[in-house]
Amino acid sequence: MAEDLIDNKDIYFPSYLGTNDKLITLLNRASQTLCDWFSKTEKNGPFPLDESFKFIMPTEDGNSEEDLFSEIESLLNNSFNPVHPGSLAHLDPPPLIFSILGDLIAAGLNNNLLAYELSPCVTLLEESLCKWFAKKIGFNDFSGGIAASGGTLSNLNALIAARYNAGLSTNPNSVLLVSEDAHSSFIKCIRVMGLDTKNLVKIKTDNQGRMDINDLRKSLDKCSIENKKIFAIVATLGTTVRGAIDPIKEISEICKQRDIWLHIDGSIGGIFAITSIPIEGLNNINQANSITINPQKIIGITKTSSLLLVSNMSTLENTFNTGLPYISSKENIINRGEIGIQGSRPAEVIKLWLGLRFLGLNGIENILKSSIKRKDFFIKNISKNKFDIFSGPLHIVSFLPKKLEPKDSDAWTQTKVNELIKKNFMLSRPKFKDKYFLRVVMGNYNTEESHIEELLKILEA
Numbered sequence: 001m002a003e004d005l006i007d008n009k010d011i012y013f014p015s016y017l018g019t020n021d022k023l024i025t026l027l028n029r030a031s032q033t034l035c036d037w038f039s040k041t042e043k044n045g046p047f048p049l050d051e052s053f054k055f056i057m058p059t060e061d062g063n064s065e066e067d068l069f070s071e072i073e074s075l076l077n078n079s080f081n082p083v084h085p086g087s088l089a090h091l092d093p094p095p096l097i098f099s100i101l102g103d104l105i106a107a108g109l110n111n112n113l114l115a116y117e118l119s120p121c122v123t124l125l126e127e128s129l130c131k132w133f134a135k136k137i138g139f140n141d142f143s144g145g146i147a148a149s150g151g152t153l154s155n156l157n158a159l160i161a162a163r164y165n166a167g168l169s170t171n172p173n174s175v176l177l178v179s180e181d182a183h184s185s186f187i188k189c190i191r192v193m194g195l196d197t198k199n200l201v202k203i204k205t206d207n208q209g210r211m212d213i214n215d216l217r218k219s220l221d222k223c224s225i226e227n228k229k230i231f232a233i234v235a236t237l238g239t240t241v242r243g244a245i246d247p248i249k250e251i252s253e254i255c256k257q258r259d260i261w262l263h264i265d266g267s268i269g270g271i272f273a274i275t276s277i278p279i280e281g282l283n284n285i286n287q288a289n290s291i292t293i294n295p296q297k298i299i300g301i302t303k304t305s306s307l308l309l310v311s312n313m314s315t316l317e318n319t320f321n322t323g324l325p326y327i328s329s330k331e332n333i334i335n336r337g338e339i340g341i342q343g344s345r346p347a348e349v350i351k352l353w354l355g356l357r358f359l360g361l362n363g364i365e366n367i368l369k370s371s372i373k374r375k376d377f378f379i380k381n382i383s384k385n386k387f388d389i390f391s392g393p394l395h396i397v398s399f400l401p402k403k404l405e406p407k408d409s410d411a412w413t414q415t416k417v418n419e420l421i422k423k424n425f426m427l428s429r430p431k432f433k434d435k436y437f438l439r440v441v442m443g444n445y446n447t448e449e450s451h452i453e454e455l456l457k458i459l460e461a
């Protein structure tokens, strides 16, 4: 008699035969546990970590369901809660309901975006959704894109493609130009690309936090005198500290004249480009070669969800194609592990697609407009006599008391952050131009005007 290969048939994996009653019970219990946690938000506050909380590591034998559910509860009760209306520190809004479902489906599906044969339907979904986004921002029929786990990786994909397509992949004199307020991920990108930090040329910003075009021109001339080869210029569409938008039209004209790849880091503001919301400075983005859009940062698609859109898909194919020898290919379908640096990748696109289908364009606009409204309300009501305010067209505000000495900004912001968290408001304290600031990010749909009024009272006390 053939020996049975499976010792204990019913517990580890979904059954391919039965009705999976056990799994259904567990999923129901997990949903209940999660929803109970959401309901305890007010009581727990945005950041309830108990410093003595300890994880138990795996033991010889597996643990009981009861143990595991109790540990899940402890984990939840000690976690940052983006649903709390006082969670205003970062670009981490509450999770969109249909994205939560999308994550569950993607986990159960366990398909792999490495290749069509491991994710036939989801490969086509990702391809179509990237094309939909690309068309929405005004790219033509050659365009498309690739998802990645976060804005940093989308930016890296773009820069590797830019350098490869400029024929500069092995050139140690190749440089990247970004504004001094660009995100720190570009420092990582430069390192990962085997370059020195001096290959990252920083362009000054004006008093609104936008790239200074005169300084850009000067730097371009300096680069050519020093025989440095520019493989890309990055325009930021929404800087991290104050939400400024670089002058995309002027930068794109310079890039066209000099045949330089323009990458737009739209991790924060790019999503506005698929709506009709008027945002000052958000124009001409279809003149770029590539743009990062990171829907996890404002509209609540669960992490991670980031897209790199390119005006011409062949640039990604040229850069990343290896032939993938252990995977079969199908005519006219690109294995998506061959157009970006990630190999195996989960079906994250499902939660983006479901989230967007659920919201529709009106829902997306509603969320984005509400972020801007909250920012406007905050700025309208904060005392201009007491604070210097740094903001732009998006939903981010950094501020400091007037006349505070730079050396005192560290202690003042730390004290305020500690005081605020005790009153269930979580703000961040970015270091920017040698000073610490307090920053509010108004992307939390649960934050109402009454919460902002309460926050302002504490700040101005």
Ligand SMILES: Cc1ncc(COP(=O)(O)O)c(C=O)c1O
Pocket (backbone or CB within 6 Å): 091, 149, 150, 151, 152, 153, 183, 185, 236, 238, 239, 240, 265, 267, 268, 294, 306
């Ligand atoms: C402007 C900008 N670009 C890129 C990133 C990096 O995105 P991620 O954290 O998803 O890698 C951030 C993160 O806040 C950002 O603000």
